[in-house]
Amino acid sequence: MAGRRVVAGKRQLLTKDEVLHVARLARLELSEGEISLFQKQLSEILAYVGQLQAVDTSGVAETSQVTGLENVSRQDATSESQRLSQKEALMNAPQTQDGYFKVKAVLRVK
Amino acid sequence: MIPASIGEIQRGYREKKWSVTQVTKACLSRVEKLDGRIKAFLTVVSDRALERAEELDRELAKDQKVLDQKPLFGIPYAAKDLFSTKGIRTTTGSKVLENYLPAYDATVIGRLDESGAVLIGKTNQDAWAHGTSGENSDFFPTHNPWDLNCVPGGSSSGSAAAVASRMVPFALGTDTGGSIRCPASFCGVTGLKPTYGRVSRYGVIAMASSLDSVGHISLSVEDAARVLTVTAGRDPHDATTPEREVPSYLKGLDNPIGGLKVGVPKEYLSQGVLPEVRLIVEKALAKLEELGAKAVEVSLPHTSEALAVYYIVQPAEVSSNLARYDGIRFGNGRERFGKEAKRRIMLGTYILSAGYYEAYYRKAMQVRTLICQDFQEVFGGVDVLIGPVMPHGAFRLEEKVEDPLSLYLEDVLTVPVNLAGLPALAVPCGFEEKGLPVGLQIIGPQFSEDLLFRVGHAYQKVTDWHLKLPPMATNS
Numbered sequence: 001m002a003g004r005r006v007v008a009g010k011r012q013l014l015t016k017d018e019v020l021h022v023a024r025l026a027r028l029e030l031s032e033g034e035i036s037l038f039q040k041q042l043s044e045i046l047a048y049v050g051q052l053q054a055v056d057t058s059g060v061a062e063t064s065q066v067t068g069l070e071n072v073s074r075q076d077a078t079s080e081s082q083r084l085s086q087k088e089a090l091m092n093a094p095q096t097q098d099g100y101f102k103v104k105a106v107l108r109v110k
Numbered sequence: 111m112i113p114a115s116i117g118e119i120q121r122g123y124r125e126k127k128w129s130v131t132q133v134t135k136a137c138l139s140r141v142e143k144l145d146g147r148i149k150a151f152l153t154v155v156s157d158r159a160l161e162r163a164e165e166l167d168r169e170l171a172k173d174q175k176v177l178d179q180k181p182l183f184g185i186p187y188a189a190k191d192l193f194s195t196k197g198i199r200t201t202t203g204s205k206v207l208e209n210y211l212p213a214y215d216a217t218v219i220g221r222l223d224e225s226g227a228v229l230i231g232k233t234n235q236d237a238w239a240h241g242t243s244g245e246n247s248d249f250f251p252t253h254n255p256w257d258l259n260c261v262p263g264g265s266s267s268g269s270a271a272a273v274a275s276r277m278v279p280f281a282l283g284t285d286t287g288g289s290i291r292c293p294a295s296f297c298g299v300t301g302l303k304p305t306y307g308r309v310s311r312y313g314v315i316a317m318a319s320s321l322d323s324v325g326h327i328s329l330s331v332e333d334a335a336r337v338l339t340v341t342a343g344r345d346p347h348d349a350t351t352p353e354r355e356v357p358s359y360l361k362g363l364d365n366p367i368g369g370l371k372v373g374v375p376k377e378y379l380s381q382g383v384l385p386e387v388r389l390i391v392e393k394a395l396a397k398l399e400e401l402g403a404k405a406v407e408v409s410l411p412h413t414s415e416a417l418a419v420y421y422i423v424q425p426a427e428v429s430s431n432l433a434r435y436d437g438i439r440f441g442n443g444r445e446r447f448g449k450e451a452k453r454r455i456m457l458g459t460y461i462l463s464a465g466y467y468e469a470y471y472r473k474a475m476q477v478r479t480l481i482c483q484d485f486q487e488v489f490g491g492v493d494v495l496i497g498p499v500m501p502h503g504a505f506r507l508e509e510k511v512e513d514p515l516s517l518y519l520e521d522v523l524t525v526p527v528n529l530a531g532l533p534a535l536a537v538p539c540g541f542e543e544k545g546l547p548v549g550l551q552i553i554g555p556q557f558s559e560d561l562l563f564r565v566g567h568a569y570q571k572v573t574d575w576h577l578k579l580p581p582m583a584t585n586s
């Protein structure tokens with residue numbers, strides 16, 4: 001899929017596979033209804049934003065931020081006001097155990 | 111008693127006309143009376159607010175000097191629900207954070223607290239700040255106090271509705287693509303989007319990190335200036351806030367605007383703007399000219415591309431910022447994201463994925479440069495720019511929910527400002543025939559908030575749009 005599709009003025013509908021691929025990358029589970037809805041809506045939005053292809057940007061630098069600031073650094077230390085106690089850090093977790101965040105198993109035990 | 115201006119409330123403290131507790135109680139009872147219909151609040155913290163009010167009354171009784179030391183002493187306010195408030199539920203309007211309790215305050219919340227302001231509650235918003243109408247709240251939509259069948263605008267929907275209905279004199283909001291200016295315009299109140307980096311974003315639930323601006327909604331430009339004096343300035347916790355000094359915004363407020371050059375971008379009076387709105391804005395411009403300002407027609411050639419740039423850059427940044435919501439360390443699982451959040455995450459993920467990054471994201475970053483250059487060029491010849499905030503007044507609830515793209519198009523006049531990181535002030539300037547407010551946008555170069563305030567304040571001294579009350583909010 002990568003690189004094959006040329007983005008032209010008229011954007012073709014996203015395929016169901018592409019929608020599922022993006023959903024997997026984004027860790028989102030979509031219902032059947034959502035897949036077809038997003039297929040349609042995302043294609044429309046992409047067709048709209050695709051108009052930028054027509055803008056001449058040869059030699060134009062990219063802007064990723066508008067502050068003009070560079071390399072803002074600080075001491076590699078924390079202040080009292082920025083520290084959370086273990087209790088505070090865990091207080092919103094749905095599942096904890098012995099002062100740890102509890103997660104679903106990542107590795108399958110044979 | 112309807113809370114009027116910040117200055118008036120504080121004069122009352124000085125003259126012992128009323129106490130902080132009385133004013134806070136008045137705001138809370140107004141919320142109780144009106145919010146059943148408006149639905150501006152997600153959480154109201156009456157006990158905490160009254161405790162704080164009583165504490166402040168004790169401070170005041172000991173020494174009146176505290177009124178000079180704390181610029182927002184005894185002023186009740188509300189905060190959009192994406193500002194972290196320690197121990198107070200913070201949802202950003204989403205079911206994902208339905209029961210989330212921050213363990214710390216956002217920097218601005220801390221600053222407002224130190225300045226004597228009293229937080230009375232957290233306001234409703236489009237979930238994750240994704241929206242222009244307020245209808246994307248995962249909980250319920252807020253209603254426009256001017257017409258309860260209409261949207262209040264978004265995403266700072268609750269904040270604008272709360273101020274417009276005089277529940278509080280000011281409320282915090284954020285503006286990433288127009289989310290302060292739009293609801294301010296739709297609700298007939300004053301809204302400030304400061305320069306990107308002027309106010310700290312520490313503790314603010316992030317939407318699009320190169321675009322998010324922390325600002326506020328108030329009943330007057332003067333009050334907007336008072337609040338910015340407290341919230342603005344370098345924060346070591348937010349690396350995008352420069353060292354740059356915070357001027358005394360109230361000092362030059364009354365300076366006349368004679369000779370000021372006001373640019374009117376010709377693209378801002380087309381772009382699908384309703385003829386009625388165009389006329390209202392032209393009348394506002396005429397008022398500024400009466401005050402001595404000189405109108406100059408200018409052009410921002412890349413205005414029409416700005417929306418496309420925004421709907422590439424913003425979803426891309428959103429998809430990155432919302433990746434942290436994994437339901438493991440905090441919040442509910444990702445299946446609780448609403449449709450609009452999912453849509454933007456999907457869009458952003460696609461745009462940033464291999465094979466499409468060049469065509470969309472990189473291209474958008476280049477056109478963003480062109481948009482910044484458009485503004486730089488016009489500010490070489492004019493001092494400020496004016497135009498409408500929205501192409502029309504508030505639309506009816508549910509009118510646009512089926513068509514996300516049509517809602518995106520509402521942002522056409524607001525997003526260029528965010529892309530360039532400029533400050534913009536929205537002030538009420540009239541009403542549509544059907545009775546809904548229209549807002550005027552005043553835009554300036556980076557860090558020119560003092561100039562914007564001067565222009566807005568001069569306008570509010572000779573007009574009374576900002577003093578009008580929604581019929582349902584008048585004292586019975």
